[in-house]
Amino acid sequence: MPEKILTVEDLEIKFELRGKTLHAIRGISMELHRGEILAIVGESGSGKSVFTKSFMGLLDQNGHVTAGKATYYGADNKEPVELTSLKKEKEWLKIRGHEIAMIMQDPMTSLSPLKTIGVQIMEAVLLHQNVNRAEAKARTLQYLADVGISEPEKRFSQYPHEFSGGMRQRVVIAIAIACNPQILICDEPTTALDVTIQAQILDLIKELRHKYHLSVILITHDLGVVANIADRVAVMYAGDIIEIGTGEDIFYDARHPYTWALLSSLPQVGVKGTDLFSIPGTPPNLFTEIKGDAFAPRNPQALKIDFIKQPPYFDVSPTHKAKTWLLDKRAPKVEPPSVVEKIRNGGLF
Template identity: 55%
Template sequence: MMSEPILEVKNLKISFKTLEDPVHAIRDVSFTLNKGETLAIVGESGSGKSVSTKAITRLLPKKVTQITGGEILYEGQDLLKISDNDMTHIRGKEIAMIFQDPMTSLNPVMTVGKQIAESLQVHHGLAAGEAMEEAKNMMAKVGITQVEVKSQQYPHQFSGGMRQRVMIALALACKPKILIADEPTTALDVTIQAQIIELMNSLKDEFDTSLIFITHDLGVVANVADRVAVMYAGKIVEHGSVNEVFYHPQHPYTWGLLASMPSLSLEDADFYTIPGSPPNMMHLQKGDPFAPRNQYALAIDFVEEPPLFKVTDTHFAATWLLDERAPKIQPPDEIQRRFNVFHSLNREVINL
């Protein structure tokens, strides 16, 4: 039985105006989010993860943003074509977002209880007293104790982990159909990261919410996602189920991301890094943007950008190495060794 899509991004193209040439941030991106699933979007900083999802909520700065193509279909309607007023009713109520740094997202001069209650008043028309009671209930659901006292406190009076819990309560208060979490655990220590991820997973199931999880940390993806999309230079270069992408990666960039994961279980202390730097998105070279960093690049990589090749019915990767004429190349022993350590650790975590 096929899952029913709740969100479809089709051939999205986004550029940003600058004093020089435009920055081509998103180049023909397409992906689908199904009802009740978690889609992880991973990649280095600047790969286009946040830009593509901020386009869904229409939070990109209008003065410099140019959406030059594509559609964002939410339950059949194109979010790029509806009015600002209609989008205001969808944003927060039906599609909510959790940002990386809650201190820049929460109002510093308003108590956290009032901020959550205000969202309920705006989107659900609750009276002030009723909204505040529901706000306290949500704070309790996300693991905040002493809600009578804490609801009257300000964001600066909370720790980083507790502020992120407030953000989750605020995002889920209106029971949105889609939750977008943009690097929600990056600024937290690993223990708090695990707690926040577990919390998001349980609340997602409780509220039957579909989740887009944006991260550069593949270490958290295996325990969060159903499907994974790997982005590089404004494009999705590999996507598939979490098992397909983690255990049978096909793109050399995905190999590099997985091998770059640090682990105390490795015998040596050396970290693997992908050579080179991400490309200049103002002046992209001809061919595959990853070619200069790809030790397995073929001659055609410097001439023509690869299409998405089908690996399985659910797994695709944009690398010429999948062309039937290409030489058969496997990840080198060093990368494969790191895969094996990474996979064994994830199996242990999953089986806890």
């Protein structure tokens, strides 16, 4: 197996809101391998951003890790860091940016309108790399070229409002790369972009992964976005990872009913003249205790035990596992929806 750069064990995160407790992350365990792209997929509100923000100490003040741990192994020959043990901002500053960097989904909220983009990238270089201003500018121009911005010298002196949405996202990526991180977290980096620009940004992330030896966590609500970029895919629902495997495992051999529902919702599998599939119901209320499988109330194929006891992980293969009682040897045989069979047989991705 590839070397691990990050491991998470039984992580729980809770928020205190108006005297109530919201159980946002419910005992997640997973690992990130060096040099891979891991996509975390799920509906809005499933906890994807909260989960990854905990790796950088970016939880809101009312949010706390209440159980479990996350261990970052960093560059070669460095001592592992137990991220959940870090409490002070001074401790997090050694990790945030330089070791683990994040790209947010709206580049305009990440960029200052009062500074040129060259100055903003240079600030990251000077903060995280031991170079003088002349070398920092030279590296900034190189980063601009690396993220696909033409005429770097000219663009260096321009402001964010002079760039398109796709170009601003490239600038934000350049700032993240300038921090010289080991892990790059991309939080819905293509949400506000049109389809053509989405593809370009995803291709760019793939290129930079190799050039800068990055391990990438890509957060998205759209399974179709990750079909051609992710080495592994983790499907998240109600604060838990309910299925994880290679891209081929998830797209061609999905086993959890929620993953089936996500695949059925893809526009690519729609039939002309018919309505697109939508998942019935709404996600569970995380202010209340969840019994059994969190997806059971929305699952027309749910078993009785799904409402009583939470399923453990069942191994489908050495690279693929899912939390569903359908994989128990005592469960009745349930066929996936016809759309999922169509994906398996048609090779749409």
